[in-house]
Amino acid sequence: MTATLEYVRASRWYGPVIALNDVTTTVGPGVTGLLGPNGAGKSTFLKLAAGQLAPSQGEVRVLGRPAWGSPELFHRVGVCPEPDAFWEGLTGFQFLMALLRLTGFDDAECRRRAEQALEQVALTEARDRKIGGYSKGMRQRIKMAQSLAHDPQVLLLDEPLSGMDPVNRRRIVDLVKKLGREGRTVLVSSHILHEVEAMTRRVLLIHNGRILAEGDVREIRDLMDEHPHTVALRARDPRALARAVVGSTHVLSLTFGAEGEWVTVQTARPDEFYSSVVDAAVEAGVSEMYSPDENLESVFKYLVAR
Amino acid sequence: MPIYEQTYRRYEARAPLRTVRFWPITREALRLILARRAFLGLLLVAWGQFLFRVIQIYVVTRLPEAGRVLPIDGRMFGQFLAIQTLFTLLLSIFGGAGLIANDLRTGAILVYLSRPLTRRDYVLGKLGVLMALNLSVTLVPGLLLYLIALALAPDQFAKWSLAWIGPAVVLQSVVTSLVMSLIALAVSSLSRSARVAGLGFFGLVFGLEIVRGVLRALYDRPESALLSVQADLQSLGNALFGIKDRAFQLPWAYPALVLLAVSLGCLAILRARVRAVEIVR
Amino acid sequence: MSAIPAVPAAAPADGRDVSRPVPFLRAARAVFDLSLEGMVWSRRSLLMILLLGLPAPLALVFRTFITRLPPRVGAFDFYGVVIAFYYVRNALPLAALFYATALIADEVEGKTITYLLTRPIQRVSVLAGKFAAYLATTLALALPAVVLTFFLLTTIRGWTGVGALVPDLFRDMGVVVLTLVTYGAFFTLMGVLLRRPVIPGLLFLFVWELLANAPGYLPRFTITAYLRSLIHHRPPDEGLAEIFAQVLPTALCLEAVGGMIVVFLAAAAWIFSNREYVLDQ
Numbered sequence: 123m124t125a126t127l128e129y130v131r132a133s134r135w136y137g138p139v140i141a142l143n144d145v146t147t148t149v150g151p152g153v154t155g156l157l158g159p160n161g162a163g164k165s166t167f168l169k170l171a172a173g174q175l176a177p178s179q180g181e182v183r184v185l186g187r188p189a190w191g192s193p194e195l196f197h198r199v200g201v202c203p204e205p206d207a208f209w210e211g212l213t214g215f216q217f218l219m220a221l222l223r224l225t226g227f228d229d230a231e232c233r234r235r236a237e238q239a240l241e242q243v244a245l246t247e248a249r250d251r252k253i254g255g256y257s258k259g260m261r262q263r264i265k266m267a268q269s270l271a272h273d274p275q276v277l278l279l280d281e282p283l284s285g286m287d288p289v290n291r292r293r294i295v296d297l298v299k300k301l302g303r304e305g306r307t308v309l310v311s312s313h314i315l316h317e318v319e320a321m322t323r324r325v326l327l328i329h330n331g332r333i334l335a336e337g338d339v340r341e342i343r344d345l346m347d348e349h350p351h352t353v354a355l356r357a358r359d360p361r362a363l364a365r366a367v368v369g370s371t372h373v374l375s376l377t378f379g380a381e382g383e384w385v386t387v388q389t390a391r392p393d394e395f396y397s398s399v400v401d402a403a404v405e406a407g408v409s410e411m412y413s414p415d416e417n418l419e420s421v422f423k424y425l426v427a428r
Numbered sequence: 429m430p431i432y433e434q435t436y437r438r439y440e441a442r443a444p445l446r447t448v449r450f451w452p453i454t455r456e457a458l459r460l461i462l463a464r465r466a467f468l469g470l471l472l473v474a475w476g477q478f479l480f481r482v483i484q485i486y487v488v489t490r491l492p493e494a495g496r497v498l499p500i501d502g503r504m505f506g507q508f509l510a511i512q513t514l515f516t517l518l519l520s521i522f523g524g525a526g527l528i529a530n531d532l533r534t535g536a537i538l539v540y541l542s543r544p545l546t547r548r549d550y551v552l553g554k555l556g557v558l559m560a561l562n563l564s565v566t567l568v569p570g571l572l573l574y575l576i577a578l579a580l581a582p583d584q585f586a587k588w589s590l591a592w593i594g595p596a597v598v599l600q601s602v603v604t605s606l607v608m609s610l611i612a613l614a615v616s617s618l619s620r621s622a623r624v625a626g627l628g629f630f631g632l633v634f635g636l637e638i639v640r641g642v643l644r645a646l647y648d649r650p651e652s653a654l655l656s657v658q659a660d661l662q663s664l665g666n667a668l669f670g671i672k673d674r675a676f677q678l679p680w681a682y683p684a685l686v687l688l689a690v691s692l693g694c695l696a697i698l699r700a701r702v703r704a705v706e707i708v709r
Numbered sequence: 710m711s712a713i714p715a716v717p718a719a720a721p722a723d724g725r726d727v728s729r730p731v732p733f734l735r736a737a738r739a740v741f742d743l744s745l746e747g748m749v750w751s752r753r754s755l756l757m758i759l760l761l762g763l764p765a766p767l768a769l770v771f772r773t774f775i776t777r778l779p780p781r782v783g784a785f786d787f788y789g790v791v792i793a794f795y796y797v798r799n800a801l802p803l804a805a806l807f808y809a810t811a812l813i814a815d816e817v818e819g820k821t822i823t824y825l826l827t828r829p830i831q832r833v834s835v836l837a838g839k840f841a842a843y844l845a846t847t848l849a850l851a852l853p854a855v856v857l858t859f860f861l862l863t864t865i866r867g868w869t870g871v872g873a874l875v876p877d878l879f880r881d882m883g884v885v886v887l888t889l890v891t892y893g894a895f896f897t898l899m900g901v902l903l904r905r906p907v908i909p910g911l912l913f914l915f916v917w918e919l920l921a922n923a924p925g926y927l928p929r930f931t932i933t934a935y936l937r938s939l940i941h942h943r944p945p946d947e948g949l950a951e952i953f954a955q956v957l958p959t960a961l962c963l964e965a966v967g968g969m970i971v972v973f974l975a976a977a978a979w980i981f982s983n984r985e986y987v988l989d990q
Contacts, residue, residue: 136987172827175985196829197727203827205988207820209747223739224828226731268824466908522908533818621818624753626907627807635760638799642767645790646780 125150126276126307127171132180134166141166143331144180149309153302155318156311157422158328164311165204165280167328171309172201172278184276197225200274202265204281204311210254214245214264217253218271225272239271244293258285266294270301277301277308283317295320315422327422334425342425350374351392352414355399358407360385366402370395449545453553458560461523470522471564474515478569481508482576489581500577505593506669509570509600510662516562516608517658521630524558524612526622528702533620541704551698555609562605570597596668604661607687611657614694617701633657650677660686727829733837736830740838741845748808748846757807760800761850764791768861775865784862785874789942791858792881796851797888797936802918804847805892806910810900812839813981820988832982840897840974847889855885877941884939891932891966894973901977901984928955932969935962 125148134142142163158164169175170182176190184195208217218236219229227235240246243263248256253264262285269277282298283291298321302308312318318325319339327334327342335342357363364376364385372391379386389395392413403411461467481504488495498504531537540550574594615629616622636656643652653659660683666673667680730736748754771780771787780787813836816822825835859878863871899906899913920927921934928934938957 169987174823174826175987193730193829193831194728196827197725199827201823201827203820203823205820205823207823209743209819209821211747211750220739220743221824221828223742224731224736224825224830226725226735226829618752621811621815623811623814623818623907624807627803628753628756630911631756631760631803631807634803635763635800638795639763639767642790642795645794646771646782646787647778648781 126185127309128181128183129167129170130181130183132170132177132182134170134175134178140331142170142177145331145333146180147326147333147336149307149326151302151305151307152324153298153308153310153322155322155325156309156328157313157315157318157325158334159313162313162328163331164313164328166331168278168280168309168311172199197272198275200269200272200277202269202277202279202282204284206258206261206265206285208253208261208264211252213250213252214240214256214260214267215249217264218268221268222271227272235271235273239267242270242297243267244290259287259290262286263290263294266297275306277306279308279310281312282310283312283314291317327425329425334422350388350390351395352386352388353392353395354379354384354386354410354412354414355403355408356383356410357385357403358383358409360406363399363402363406363408366406367395367399370398450549450553450556453540453545453550454556454560457527457554457557461557461561467522470515470518474512474519474565475569477508477511478573481573485573485577485580500581502590502593502596502669503671505570505573505597506600506665506671508573509566509597509604510665512566512569513604513608513658513661515565516604517630517633519561519565520558520608520612521626523561524609525616525626525629527554527557528613528616529619529622529625532617532701537702538704547699547702551613551702554613558609558612559605562608563601566604567598567601570601573597593669600661600665600668603664603687607657607661607691610691610694610698614697614701617698651682653678654682654686657687657690659683660690731828731830731834733831733834736828736834737838737841740825740830740835741841744812744839744842745845748842753807754846754850757804757847757850761804761847762854763800764795764858765854765861767791768858772861772865784865788859788862792855792884793937793940793942796855796885797940798933801847801851801885801888802892802914802933804851805889805896806907806914808843808847809840809893809896810906810910812836812843812897812900814900814906817986817988822986823988826986833978836897836901836974836978836981840893843893843897844889847893848886851885851889852882855882881940881942884936887939887966888936890970891936891973894970894977895932898973898977898980901980929957929965932966935965938962939966 127149129145129147132142132145133140145167156164156167166175170177171184171189173184173189173192173195182189184192184199187195189195209220212220215236218239219232222232222235223229237246237249240249243266245260245263245267248260253261256264262282266279266282269279279298283294286294295317298308298310302322310318310321323339324337325339325342326336355363360378360383364378367373367387368376370389372389372394373387374390375388377386378384387395484498484504485500488498488500528537531540537550541547571594574597611633612629615632616625619625619628633656637658640652640656640659643649643655650663653663662673663678663683664680664687665671666677667683725731731739768787768791771784775784782790813822816825826832856878859874859881860871863874895913896906896910899910903909918931918933921931921937922928934955935957938955939959939962
């Protein structure tokens, strides 16, 4: 993988508080979710990549160059910051034009790109309204638009879905996924796990300034040997199903659901369980099966609690 | 599920509002301001003149001849309050510039107005902050000085001829504090930046004073004092304390009218600006 | 870890050189355009229009009422008072304090600084563009008022002899420009250096600059002493200034002022280029 963002033993502290602690990692093309609770160090991680902060120790490189003190990088890097802050007297179009001029485009090119970016975030009709009169979702979208308008190779998005309604949320998620498929490096920071899950399976989990885990959610899950997998099954005859599986040595516990149709199994070896349960499932009339902790939230909760 | 008619329904509040609702606003804002060391330093400096005047009173009671050079009379109190007016200016910038501006910027005004508070309560609460600060450098030291004069020189001060000094101190202090506070609040409500509001307040008050200086240089007429808020307050003070100063020799009604007009103008600005929502066109 | 190939960093079709920041002048021009919009069409500019444009209506009053209200000074002397006392000593330094301390501070307070610092431009071009916008705004307000005041006052008795006074007008306009540039550079540095530059700025203007009235070499440690020496008008001074007022040589004044502008702006640019801006979330 070509590394777009590189952190080499990067640390950052504010006085006595260590915000990022000896982080070594790389981020490559595609969408990567940067996850962690409030105060975990996500913003610091992102700001180091965005060249807004210098590392107290170590190195942070973007496209091979140091992030701090390399303004030329911003030809190819787009940043969508978290604060809801604008020059309120400007219209959406004027806002994009001003920032595109600062990126070195001539007026005709600025106009073309501004219109394209507005279309991408569905703000064309509101282009001539002052940002001061925009709703929260519109403000978030115009912020996204300014990060995309100059067609950057790298995108750093800090809470991009904040304040958006479900329709626009879906639109932005699809846009981010599309950008990832195009080979751009998109780093999305969020503390809302299901938002990130909707965009990518590749994550970087941060807690207390350190990286907890990184990679595919499923791979991380599989590596968590000590933590049993939970599988929930809905059957016509849940007791028959339970009798069929309880004898297996890898089944650690069984629980019946309150409504009487569900059986929840905890297993140390999920692959063995899945292959052994097929016949019993057919006989017991299993209509639904899922794993409640094959998701980011349970992975994260477990890793944070360790 | 039932579907309800979307017609007008009269709202009838059940619980009565408390009588004094603005006090928590004043209290919390004062607590924040007084926690700043720089501000406490400014308050200390503002009381410096009080110490000087106490020494002056003591010296005059011990050496009556000194009273010819530094007389203890209404003039002294008038001059005392005139100098303290400068400190009300600084306190109003320091403590008042951001009172409404910061709320407008952060949207905290919505938080205030979503409580059982009216806009009037909000303005009273903020005004209370500035009045408390300004009165602490005008009324409090002024009255204390008067009581000290009574205590140290009872034979001089316990006379009906000087009994009017006490009420004059109260009136001048209240008017000065109220006018400065209203102007500071009005300017604060016109901006979302405390810095801009502070400089704007200073520029307005000081700028008018410069204009008065220019006009005085040109025409040397006491009417030029009407242009400046500081000069109007000085004129009123001169009338209250019986000070004869050619530059401010106007019938007290004129500066009083100007100050009233300024105060009403400030209230009108506050009425227009203190709103939960600003419509952006 | 990823099968997605990276987008190759090809040279953009629009011809930009993405290996370098946007050229300084182009970037500064873009910042200038963005900042001018915010400076000119804002409520704070109303105050500046009043402050910097006030002499013109005063001159009109002077001209209109000259027979009914005979002034104490002649028309050209009044013009001298406006330039030397009103503009150079008070209004222009206040305008510089008002705008220049806020060049970066406004962006930080409004949290819009992130947009400027995440563009492919050198930070010094942000400062240059904003400083240029400040100059353009203040000069656009001050210079027309100076010219209008001059002609309103010098043509009261007709145009005869006005031509001989025009060189003074150009000299005064030059000093107005230098005053705004010098104080602007100083307050830009203060705005970048200090979190709360307003009170220190006011103390500098109204306490430190009083050294210009002191004897010996002390005036050379102020900005105003050099600027006052560059104009021919000498308004009647009072107090210490009447006794100790100095006129410094023109060459020295120009060198000192030029040096101050370069040093202050260079220092501001260096500090701004190396400072991290951590915005409170």
